[in-house]
Amino acid sequence: MxxxxxxxxxxxxxxxxxxxxxxxxxxxxxxxxxxxxxxxxxxxxxxxxxxxxxxxxxxxxxxxxxxxxxxxxxxxxxxxxxxxxxxxxxxxxxxxxxxxxxxxxxxxxxxxxxxxxxxxxxxxxxxxxxxxxxxxxxxxxxxxxxxxxxxxxxxxxxxxxxxxxxxxxxxxxxxxxxxxxxxxxxxxxxNLFKKNVPMAFENSSSDKFMGIIKQVLPNGLLQIELEDESLQLFDIKEIKMLY
The missing domain is CATH 3.30.930.10 (Bira Bifunctional Protein; Domain 2)
Structure with a gap:
């Protein structure tokens, strides 16, 4: 080194x-x-x-x-x-x-x-x-x-x-x-922050929504369960955690 x-x-x-x-x-x-x-x-x-x-x-x-x-x-x-x-x-x-x-x-x-x-x-x-x-x-x-x-x-x-x-x-x-x-x-x-905990998010259009972090995929995308229980993937530039 x-x-x-x-x-x-x-x-x-x-x-x-x-x-x-x-x-x-x-x-x-x-x-x-x-x-x-x-x-x-x-x-x-x-x-x-x-x-x-x-x-x-x-x-x-x-x-x-x-x-x-x-x-x-x-x-x-x-x-x-x-x-x-x-x-x-x-x-x-x-x-x-x-x-x-x-x-x-x-x-x-x-x-x-x-x-x-x-x-x-x-x-x-x-x-x-x-x-x-x-x-x-x-x-x-x-x-x-x-x-x-x-x-x-x-x-x-x-x-x-x-x-x-x-x-x-x-x-x-x-x-x-x-x-x-x-x-x-x-x-x-x-040790993922807020995993399996309902929390607020904001997307790239400044729209706020509730979701639950389920996991991070091997390609780095974040999987979130939405209020209708559907699963959606987000890139780092597409979403912001509000906490």
Whole structure:
């Protein structure tokens, strides 16, 4: 594992993707930025953090995914690895919010953005961007966000949090390569936020409706049981949870 530490960068994902175009980069290369000025999340949202208080980093993964059908498996492995790493740190009341946010006490403490590159030789390179709210306490404009410090009541060494995850993730990648995705999907589904609980949703047309999350399919689509007991599938850009 090779770790590159930077004082400030616009986006660790962008930095790592550019590095790949210039030179051969070894598997499990990690880029960590003390301050990230243009971090991105799901739906194209910015990931805003207070400088020096949180973890923003990206990891290069290659020689893991064999075909397009396996792409969402990596989301699941990353989410489960973060869930397990936070469990190791004794962060309480954890859950995984579809597609791959990590919540504690129903508030977001970690987000993931995975960008895949499909090479002409069938190789799949994945750049995994992760933002963890570690010691930030002010979330005045983000009512659904929190941090390890706010949840646990203690200050954290960011290096400890980072290495805890990286070790867990590396072990899990090896397990995935040797035994497949079944175990990770079981953990993911078992800890899925609001699974089997009636809740409100909003679709891309801003229409609100009630439904029950039943499962996430291997292609990453969310299966929801509607009020008429029919089952409908949604992509990440088609629906928003209201909670």
């Amino acid at each position: 090779h770790i590159i530490k930077l004082p400030a960068i616009d986006s660790t994902n962008s930095y790592l993707k550019e590095l790949i175009t210039k030179q051969t980069v070894e598997n499990f290369t990690v880029v960590v930025a003390e301050n990230q000025t243009n971090g991105r999340g799901q739906r194209g949202a910015n990931w805003e953090v207070e400088s020096g208080k949180n973890l923003t980093f990206s990891v290069l993964i290659k020689d893991v995914l064999l075909n397009f059908e396996e792409v969402f498996n990596l989301n699941v492995v990353v989410a489960v690895s973060l869930f397990q790493a936070f469990t190791n740190l004794k962060i309480p009341n954890l859950s995984i919010k579809w597609a791959n946010d990590i919540l504690a006490d129903k508030k977001k403490i970690c987000g993931i953005l995975i960008e895949n590159q499909f090479k002409s030789n069938s190789e799949i390179l994945s750049v995994i961007g992760i933002g963890i709210n570690v010691n930030q306490e002010n979330f005045s404009n983000l009512p659904q966000a929190s941090s390890l410090k706010k949840i646990s009541g203690q200050e954290w060494h960011k290096e400890e949090v980072l290495l805890n995850f990286l070790n867990q993730f590396q072990n899990n990648i090896n397990l995935y390569k040797n035994e497949g995705a079944t175990y990770f999907w079981e953990v993911y589904q078992e």
